[in-house]
Structures are given as C-alpha cells and as structure tokens.
Amino acid sequence: MSGAIGLADPSGTSGESGGPGPAPRRAPTLEEVAELAGVSRATVSRVVNGSSRVSPEARAAVTVAIAELGYVPNRAARSLVTRRTDTLVLIVHERPDTVFSDPFFASVLRGVNRALSPTDLQLVLLQAQGETQRDRALRYVGNGHVDGVLLISLHGDDIMPNAIAAAGMPLVMAGRLLTGQTVDYVDADNVGGARDAVAHLLATGRRRIASVAGPPDMSVGVDRLRGYTEAVRDAGGDTAGWVVVGDFTEASGQAATARLLAEHPDLDAVFAASDLMALGALRALRAAGRRVPDDVAVVGFDDAALAAYADPPLTTVRQQVELMGQEMVRLLLARIADPDGDPSEIILPTELVIRASA
Numbered sequence: 207m208s209g210a211i212g213l214a215d216p217s218g219t220s221g222e223s224g225g226p227g228p229a230p231r232r233a234p235t236l237e238e239v240a241e242l243a244g245v246s247r248a249t250v251s252r253v254v255n256g257s258s259r260v261s262p263e264a265r266a267a268v269t270v271a272i273a274e275l276g277y278v279p280n281r282a283a284r285s286l287v288t289r290r291t292d293t294l295v296l297i298v299h300e301r302p303d304t305v306f307s308d309p310f311f312a313s314v315l316r317g318v319n320r321a322l323s324p325t326d327l328q329l330v331l332l333q334a335q336g337e338t339q340r341d342r343a344l345r346y347v348g349n350g351h352v353d354g355v356l357l358i359s360l361h362g363d364d365i366m367p368n369a370i371a372a373a374g375m376p377l378v379m380a381g382r383l384l385t386g387q388t389v390d391y392v393d394a395d396n397v398g399g400a401r402d403a404v405a406h407l408l409a410t411g412r413r414r415i416a417s418v419a420g421p422p423d424m425s426v427g428v429d430r431l432r433g434y435t436e437a438v439r440d441a442g443g444d445t446a447g448w449v450v451v452g453d454f455t456e457a458s459g460q461a462a463t464a465r466l467l468a469e470h471p472d473l474d475a476v477f478a479a480s481d482l483m484a485l486g487a488l489r490a491l492r493a494a495g496r497r498v499p500d501d502v503a504v505v506g507f508d509d510a511a512l513a514a515y516a517d518p519p520l521t522t523v524r525q526q527v528e529l530m531g532q533e534m535v536r537l538l539l540a541r542i543a544d545p546d547g548d549p550s551e552i553i554l555p556t557e558l559v560i561r562a563s564a
Contacts (some may be wrong), residue, residue: 317531459486
C-alpha cells in the first residue's frame with residue numbers, strides 16, 4: 207500500500223515468507239576509500255574535510271574512490287574535526303500572521319535557499335516573537351548548533367544582535383541597526399526609493415501627499431519615512447500631520463488611510479511604505495468613494511507579486527528581495543571564513559515601477 211510504514215520483525219524473519227531477509231549493505235569505510243585510492247587514511251580525511259594540504263593527484267584519486275564506493279562522510283565525525291555544523295539559522299523576529307501573509311519573508315527565504323542550493327549547508331528557520339521564543343532561539347544559537355545567523359525584521363534595541371555576538375557567532379542582518387552598531391547587513395535603498403516615489407507623485411501634479419509609514423522601531427520604517435519627508439520638504443511642502451504609522455499589514459494600511467482621509471479630505475496622493483499597506487489604502491479610498499488615480503494617487507513599496515494584480519495595478523518601488531537573501535548568505539559565509547574582518551554593508555538599488563494607480 208502506498209505510504210505504508212513497515213515495522214521491523216525482531217525475529218529477523220520476513221513477515222510474508224518467514225525466511226530471512228536480505229542482509230543490509232554495509233556502508234564503505236574511510237579505510238576502504240584510502241586503500242582503493244592508494245593513499246593514507248589521513249589524506250582521505252583531509253580531502254573529505256576540505257583541507258588544502260592535499261596534492262591535486264591525491265585529491266583526484268580520493269574523489270574517484272569515494273564515487274566508486276559510494277562513500278558518504280559521517281557528518282557528526284566531520285563536525286568534530288572541523289568544528290562546524292554545516293548549518294545556518296534564519297531567525298525571523300516577527301508575528302506569525304505577518305510572516306505568513308507578507309510576501310517579503312517568502313522572497314527572502316527563496317533567495318537564501320537559492321544561495322545555499324549549490325552547497326552542502328542546511329538551513330534552520332526559527333521564529334523569535336516575544337521573550338520566550340527569543341530566549342529559546344538564543345539558547346539554540348549559543349549551544350553551538352549552527353555556524354552562523356541570518357536575522358531579519360528586528361525591532362528597536364532588541365538584545366538579539368548583542369547576545370549573538372557575545373556567543374561568538376557570525377551574524378548578518380537584513381537592514382541596519384537603529385542603535386548605530388556596525389554589523390554585516392544587506393538592505394535596499396529605502397531612502398532613495400521613497401524619494402523616487404514622492405518625486406513621481408509630484409511630477410504628476412500631486413501636492414497634498416500623505417504617507418502611511420512603517421513602524422518607527424524598524425530601520426526600514428525610519429528610512430522610507432525619511433525619503434518621503436525629504437522629498438516633500440524639498441518641494442516646499444509640509445509633512446506635519448500628514449503621516450500615520452502602520453505595521454506593514456493590509457489592515458493597518460486601510461485604517462491609516464481612513465484616518466488620513468478624515469483629517470485631510472483634500473489629500474490627492476498616498477505613499478504607503480509597503481505594498482500590503484498600499485492595498486489597504488486602495489480599500490479605504492474605494493470605501494470613501496475616491497477614484498484611484500483620478501482623485502487620489504497611490505504608490506507602494508516592494509513590488510510584491512500581488513502589486514500587478516491590484517485594482518488598479520499598483521505603482522510601486524521595486525526592491526530586490528530575493529537578491530537580498532542571496533547577498534546575506536554570501537556575507538555570512540565570508541564572515542564565517544574571516545571572523546575578524548571589517549563589517550560590510552550592501553545597499554541594493556531600487557526601481558520605480560509605474561502602473562495605473564499613480
């Protein structure tokens with residue numbers, strides 16, 4: 207039966223025939239690889255563990271012998287030699303509903319997986335929302351289960367980066383730390399992307415531009431608000447009272463836009479700091495009888511897959527989220543190889559994608 211689970215017979219006989227079952231094939235040993243390759247056991251061990259202290263000829267002979275015998279290195283024994291687990295952890299510091307509803311997280315994960323697919327490294331995904339989950343994640347990292355940490359969606363002055371660093375664990379973040387600490391991180395040009403969004407709205411004649419901003423305890427929220435504010439003020443406008451904060455969810459975008467309409471019924475544009483909040487803005491405007499873009503233009507940020515299918519299709523700022531995940535892995539592997547190197551920061555460019563909403 208498909209999917210059935212077989213149970214072992216302690217008598218060592220087959221349940222159907224009553225006769226002895228076939229003896230399991232014995233796994234080849236390191237000594238057998240060495241004998242076939244004509245080298246020492248130590249040489250085979252160095253090849254398996256990636257040591258450079260092996261001649262090209264010996265490495266080739268061992269590689270052929272491994273393939274011929276079907277030898278599979280013992281991961282636990284290898285870890286004792288290399289002091290590596292061949293495992294990375296991606297810690298997401300966010301609520302479950304946000305993680306599974308926001309396309310950003312899935313895109314980062316795709317990028318991380320793509321970067322790891324050519325390697326032998328494993329990935330563990332941990333959620334760290336609240337003190338209990340955070341402490342559990344820190345214990346897991348501190349107990350030496352992983353070789354490095356990818357950390358995304360950090361809020362405020364959370365202790366996680368310091369605790370991970372204190373454990374001597376390599377760390378790469380998505381986004382900079384608001385505390386000003388220097389760590390390896392990858393980010394999008396959030397300030398520049400927001401400026402481009404507002405510049406587009408200004409170029410189309412909009413002057414009363416409101417914003418649904420991201421959380422002020424996240425660098426992405428701070429930076430996108432900064433880009434909006436700078437662009438409006440450079441054009442001679444005022445942002446005081448024209449900003450309502452959301453939490454990157456569609457519901458928060460809808461509530462924030464409804465509030466903005468109540469306070470500024472004459473607004474003619476909304477810049478939302480994420481596509482999900484922009485979708486919420488579209489809902490609020492529709493409920494208020496405002497036509498988009500005739501009465502109010504809307505621009506989002508992310509260029510998530512759903513942006514092109516919004517009603518109307520959403521003008522937005524594209525950030526390269528999958529590439530962000532790939533670059534985070536690249537930085538982390540470099541940090542593992544060189545623990546004492548200077549911290550690196552990578553700022554990925556953004557691009558304005560113009561559709562029907564603005």
